[in-house]
Amino acid sequence: MITPADRVIDLNADLGEGFGRWTLTDDEALLSVVTSANVACGFHAGDPATMRRVCERAAERGVRIGAQVSYRDLAGFGRRAMDVPPEELAAEVAYQIGALEVFARAAGSRVSYVKPHGALYNRTVHDAEQAAAVVAGVRLAGGAEGGLPVLGLPGSLLLSAAAGAGLPAVPEAFADRAYTPEGTLVPRREPGAVLHEPDQVVAQALALVRGGAGRSLCLHGDTPGAAELAGRVRRALVDAGVELAAFA
Numbered sequence: 001m002i003t004p005a006d007r008v009i010d011l012n013a014d015l016g017e018g019f020g021r022w023t024l025t026d027d028e029a030l031l032s033v034v035t036s037a038n039v040a041c042g043f044h045a046g047d048p049a050t051m052r053r054v055c056e057r058a059a060e061r062g063v064r065i066g067a068q069v070s071y072r073d074l075a076g077f078g079r080r081a082m083d084v085p086p087e088e089l090a091a092e093v094a095y096q097i098g099a100l101e102v103f104a105r106a107a108g109s110r111v112s113y114v115k116p117h118g119a120l121y122n123r124t125v126h127d128a129e130q131a132a133a134v135v136a137g138v139r140l141a142g143g144a145e146g147g148l149p150v151l152g153l154p155g156s157l158l159l160s161a162a163a164g165a166g167l168p169a170v171p172e173a174f175a176d177r178a179y180t181p182e183g184t185l186v187p188r189r190e191p192g193a194v195l196h197e198p199d200q201v202v203a204q205a206l207a208l209v210r211g212g213a214g215r216s217l218c219l220h221g222d223t224p225g226a227a228e229l230a231g232r233v234r235r236a237l238v239d240a241g242v243e244l245a246a247f248a
Helices: 027-031 048-061 086-106 118-126 128-141 157-164 198-210 226-239
Strands: 008-015 036-040 064-069 111-116 150-152 169-174 216-219
Touching: 008 027, 008 226, 027 048, 027 226, 036 048, 036 111, 048 064, 048 086, 064 086, 086 111, 086 128, 111 118, 111 128, 118 128, 118 150, 118 157, 128 150, 128 157, 150 157, 157 169, 169 198, 198 216, 198 226, 216 226
Parallel strands: 008 036, 008 216, 036 064, 064 111, 111 150, 150 169, 169 216
Antiparallel strands: none
C-alpha cells in the first residue's frame, strides 16, 4: 500500500499528437484514464481541428487541459535541439498557449497548466535562459494574472524559474522513462530510455509514488499500447490506495 493512504496523484499523458490525416495518440482511450491531458499546440504536433476535438472530449470527461508547448519543430516532433532567442521563445510559448485556450474556452473549459515537450523540456532542466523564457511566455499568455502552473522535472531550473516568478511549480515523474543517477531522464537515443514492459512500468509507477517523486505521473501517449498501459497503471495505483485527481 501507498503511505499515506490518502495520497493524491495526478495522471497525465500527451494527447493530440498528430497532424492532418496522420494520428499518433489514441486520444479517446487515454482520456478515459488520465486526469490531465497535455495537448500538443501545433509546434511539434497537433493542428487546429485536433486541438479543438481533444479539448471538447477532455471537457466532457472532466479532464484538465494543459498546453504542451514546444520548439517549432514539426519535422522532428519537437525532439531536436534548437537555439531559440529568449524573446522569440517567450512569444512562441505564449502563442501556443493562447491558441489552445481558444479551443478550451469554446469547449467550456480552460487551459489549466503548461508543460514543455521533448527537447524544450530537457533543455529547461539545466538552461536558465531557456527556462526563464518559457516562464516569461507563460506569464505573457496569462495576462495580468499570469498564474498558470508549470509542470516539470523535480530540481529543474524550469520549476525554479516558475516558483521565482510566482507561478505554481508542479514536479512530475515518468512511469515509462528510465532515469539517470542524477534524476534526469535518460536521453531517448540511448538503449532502454523508454520502458515498454508493462510490469516494469507499473512497478516504477508505484515506486515513484511511494517515494514522493512528484505530484503528477506521466505516461507518454506515443508509446505503443499507451492506453492499455495507462489503464494498468491507473488500476495499480487505485488498488494501492492512491486517489487520482488533477493537480490544477
